Structure formats: structure tokens, C-alpha cells
Amino acid sequence: MFIRLLRYIKGVVRFSLSGGFIERFLNLCTRAGVPVWDTVRSKTGVTACTTAAGYKRLRPIAKKTGVRMRLIEKGGMPFTRFRYRKRIGLLVGALLFALFLGGMSRFIWNVEIEGAETIKEEYLLDNLRKVGVYEGAYIGSIDTLNAENQMMLLTPQLSWIAINLHASSATVEIKERQMAPELIDKKSPCNVVAARTGQIKYMEVYEGQPMLKVGDTVQEGEIIVSSYIEGTQIKERGYFTHARAKVIAEFQEDVRIAVPLREELRTPTGEVVRKRSLHLFGLDIPLHLTGAPKSPSERETETGSPKLFGVKIPLQITTDTYRLVEVHTATLSEAQAREQALEQLNQYESDFSSIGTIASKTASGRLEGEEYVVDAQFLLQQDIARQKEIDVVEEPSAQPPAQSGETKQ
Template identity: 35%
Template sequence: MLEWLFRSINGYVRICLRGGSPERFLNLCNARGLTIWGILCGKNGEYAAFMPLKDVRRVKPLVKKSGVHFRITGRFGLPFFIYRNKKRWYWAAGLGAFFLLLYTMTLFIWDIEFEGNYRYTDDNLRVSLEKQEIRCGILKGKIDCGELEAFLRTDLPEVTWVSVSITGTRLFVRIRENEVLSHVPQTDQSPCDLVAAKSGTIRSMVVREGAPQVEVGDTVEAGQLLVSGRIPVTGDDGAEITSHLVRADADIEAETTEEYEKKLPLVRTVRTPAGQKRRGLYLKAGPLSFTFLMPASGEKEEWDYQMEERQAKLFSNYYLPFYLGIIEGKRMVSYERAYTQQELSDLAEEARKENREKLEEKGVQILENNDKIEKSVSGYQIKGQMVVVESIVKRQPVTETPNEPEE
């Protein structure tokens, strides 16, 4: 392959030898160090072969000695191509301009990739890079990788290690985040009471700090005091001498009721594919974008479009500022119809499942679930009720100050 490439660049010809002594001509060429390959002998005694262009100019004395008729039957390679197209200089100019533009684009960054980020999103990291004016389209020569690494470590406190490198037209930013938070949140130690966040019947109660005001089995109302942060100190006669304030702490679970509701209209809009499709192309070059779509048959038609965009690249790490997207559209038809009983049941199940998942994420235990579908003039109403066991503790500051001891 390389040998053929070098021969094409330097140029070569196909020759035909007839009459005289072709064998002597070939021997003389071999003795003079001239290159000949692909020798073929025809039925009528003619020889055909290939010879480099630079050696053709040296064969004239050998042709006279051997007495052969030397004829060139084909010319190949770059020198002959240029000669044949010397009047079409604009082709060469266009080709040269294309490669010059291609080379110019390789001097810029056209893609930024992040690795190792979990706490920081790609958008957060791009914002940090833009503080240093690092974005797609910047010259690679303006990027100081060491300086950028030091800036990212300073700007992002949870990052412990940064590596910035440039490969092709891509900027790689690899980071390692701190697995332990750099600061521990300060906990509030001020005195407080525990009150009921909602009404319910207490199922379990474990008090770690404070004076309990209710017991297991009691029914409490929202806002009722459960554990007091005021601890009284009594004397031998049972009278209160003084008191001190603490931060009440307890795990109190109660059986409560969670309600949810979902409203639906009497009819709903349904969109279905009509079978017609449209295709198009989306082209983007830097800040410019173009969209080419097949014309639609009517202006009031509804279409749903989806597009997959891809960035042009020469090799794995040589991205270019060109984007191509294939657009596919489906014509949709809209009409209104009433809900079926099955659809209402499915929507009720969906609402039930959604609320159940929200409660389970909070660690709430679900004991019972009931729902019903009501119909009115304005529409449907899905009403649900769940009996759950959950924590009802809510903190509020202690407003009462401790009593001063009598002298």
C-alpha cells in the first residue's frame, strides 16, 4: 500500500516494448538500476510493464542499444493529474481552502467532557469554567491546564483532585470529590417542646429528653403538647422549687389519616397518530442553524416531532462545530371523549400508588387504604384515605422561663 502511494505521488507510466530485443532492454535497465515492475509478455512478442516517471528520461540510450520500439501507453499518478487539470485551478484552490479550514478548526475546543463528578452536575462545572472564560470555541493555546486545575480546586470546595487535559479538539476535566463533607452542619441545641404535628392516636412512644405529657393510647390533636422541655425540680414536700429547660427529644408514632384528592374533567382530549409522517434535517454550524422539513398538507394540522442530534467528528477526539439532526414528525389527530370506567379505575390506582410511594419514602407504615370516585356536573373527583402510622413530632421553642429558687 505504501509502495503504491509513493509511486502515485512521484508518477509512473505503462510502457510497451515491441521488436528488437526486449530481453536485452530489460537486462540493461536492471544493470543501470532502473525500476520496472508488472512485466507481461503478449502472444505476439510484445512486452508490457510499468516504470517510474523519473526513470523514463534515462532509457533513451538503452532503447538504441537494444533496438526495441519503446512506447508509452498509460500515464498515472499525481504529476499527470496536475498536468491534465492545470486549467482547473479553482478545484485545487477549493481543496486547499477546505483543508486549511479543517486545520484552523482543530486549533479550537469544540467539546468539553467531565468525569468523576457526582455531587457537582455538568452545568455546575461549566459555570465554573465560564468564570475563566473557558467554553466551546476557545483557542486551545489560551488554556493553561495547570492554572485551570488550581482554579477549580479553589472554586469547588468539595473537589479534592482535578486533572485537565486536551486531546484533539476535546477538553477533558476529571475530578475526584470529597467523600466526607468539608463542614459538619451545626445542630440546634436550644430548649424546645415537642407538639403534635397532626391529630391521631399514639401507638408508640420513646422519650429520651424532657417531661412526657401523654401516654400510649391517648388521642391527641394537632398542636397538643407531647413532651415538655421544662423539667420541674420538687422538694421533699412535692412542691416545685425550680425548673430547668432542656431540648426535648423523643420518637412518637401515632395512627393518623392521610387524605388525597384528584380532580378530572368529564371529557378528555385524546391525540392519536393519523398515519402521515414528515422527515427533515437540522443543520447547525456554530451559532447558525437551519431546518429543512417536507411541506405539510394543511396549516392547521398537529404534528409531533422528535430529533436526534449528532456532532460531527473526524476521529474519536477531533470534534467539529457542526451538528446534524434527523427530524421525524408524526401527524396527530385530536378529539374529545368521555372517560371509560376502566380508565377511571386506572387513574385511581395511579393516584393511590403515587401517594403510597411518597409516604413510603418518608418511612411511613400504611395500614389501610380506601378510595372512591365521585361524579358531579363539573367532572370526576377521586378521593382517597389512608390510615398510616407515622411520626407526629414537631418542635417548637419553649416560651416559659425557669423559676428562680427562693432565698
């Protein structure tokens, strides 16, 4: 690789030799220090390569040995420089580009996050921007230690973070905090309350003092089993426990499903329109002269960042693809609309069956204007027992404070 680069800098000339004393010609080239390589013999003579400066030194040697030389091809920096010697703009552009790259190397071109699993990358990038680490930020103004401390305060989900600056890239390594699940301590006082309104059909109390019985109607949030256990003797005092129970309640739920008789269908025409825009350091620069197509279409957006020498450039190219469609209306018959409504009703029953029992169901369907409507009334049964932790402020008295005191959310 180095030899090829060196030859490109010096320039490469391929030439042919014929007639005269070719072997003597090559020997004299070696004595004179003229580099010659890739020597290949052919039916008409010999082809070889040398540098641009060496080719000028071959003319006297060829004349001395009676060899005829002919240029085949040439290339490399000297010939390119000669070809564009009068185009000053190219030289100025190259210098400006070099200055641009040198200046931009003092700014962050790319921010990469490693270790994020459950935390959204957009959320982390937003917090990093608040502490001064973002695409386009001046590297000299970034205090990585201070930025790490601020990120720990802004992002409680983190247990560790390291911000590393490499050239014009910022690599942010994080470790997420293992958040403990919100569980109720089994030793703490806890009431059993109703998750919804209904009539109690079945109840099993494992621990605690029942406040209601089978057949009673219970309101959402009402205590079913109290954590306070009253004393059984005159001298024995009451105490609090962790109430547990299973409470099956029955309740009614009304479901309404409406299926329109006219349905809008969108059929692709096959025509595709693409619009591109450039996002550079927070600025959006459109690369098109016209806006989105006025015809009905389905839009897809794709964003990518190009790389230069393996380094991501601090710009993003967003491509919006519009697939044109034809919109027309399909009309359903009453039977087709009824079938779709019943399918949705069956899906509701299937979903509820995984968490409860359907005791009974009545349903009726009818046309209402441009819709087919199904009204259904369900009698459902479900375990409505929910544990709710309480605060015990005072010593338990003859009356249970859990029933009248404030509960902890």
C-alpha cells in the same frame, strides 16, 4: 505505507510489453536505474509498473530491444497536478484551507471532561466558560493554573481538577468531593416534632420528655417529645438529651381524580421531516430554508460532532426529526372513564401503603360535564415523628428552653 505514499508523489504508470527481447529490456532498465516493479508475465507478454519520470526513459530502451510498449493506466500526484493545472481556484482554496487549519489550531476545538459521575457535564462546562476554557477560546490567553483555582472556588463539589491543553483540545480531569450526609449528631440536643397535623393514636418514647399523650391533637411542627429532662429532686438540675420516639398519628386526606371523557390520540402517518442546523463557536446556523412543519408532529433532537483525523471539530450538527401525526379524538364511555379513575385511586392506595396504613376509605364517583370525577376520603395512619436539632444557649433552668426557645433548622 511510506512506499505507497512515495510512489503516489512520484506518480505510477502501469504498462504492457510484447514482442522483441523482453528479458533484455528489463535488464537494460535495471542498468539504467529505471525502477520497475510488479512484473507479471501473461500469454501476450509482460505487464509492469514504473514512475512517471521512469516511463519517459523507457522509450529508447524499448526501441533498442524491439519491444512494443502500451500504456494501461496512470495515477498519482504528477498527473493530478497536470489535470488541474489551469484551475487556480483549487490551488487558492487548498492554500486558504491550510492557513485556516493553521490558524484554528491556536483555538480550542473541543472540551472533554473526565471523572464526572454525579456532577452534570453542562454545569461544569458553564463554569469552565466563566474561567475562560470553552470551545473557540484562544489558547494563548488561557492560564491553566489560574483557571483550575477559579474552578475550585466556583464548584464546591470538586476536590481536585487538572486542565490539560493538547493541540486544539482541552481535557479537564476532575475528582468529585465525597459530600458527607447531613446527619444529626446523636449526642446533640434534639426535639421530636410533628411532620404533619393529626391525632396521636400510638406513641413510644425512647428518650426525652413527652409533651403530648395518646389522643391529643398535634399541629405540624409542634414539639411532641422535648429534649429537656426536668430534675427529679430539689437539688438536681434538669439537662438536655437527644429525644427519640415513634409517634403514629391519624389524619384525613381528600383525593380527587378526574378523567376526561374525550381523549386526544396521535397516530403516526409515517412521514418524516428532518431539519439540520450547525452550531459553531456559539453560533447557530440553519442548514435548511424552511422552518418546522406546520402539521402536528413529534420532535426528536440528536446532536453530534464530526471528527477530522480523529480530532473532534469545534462544531455540532443538530438534527431535528419531525414525525408527522394525525390527531383525532377518542370518546370514552362512562364505564371506561370510571375504570381509569379507579385504577388511579388504587395506585394512590398502593403508594401510601408503603409508608403508612389506610384505616378507612369512602369514595364516590359521578359525571361532571366532560369528566368522570371520583372523590375519596381517606383516614390514614403514619409515623409523624421527626427529629429537630436545637441550640442550647443558656444553662438549663427550671423551665425547659427547648419549648420556647428558637430551634435550629
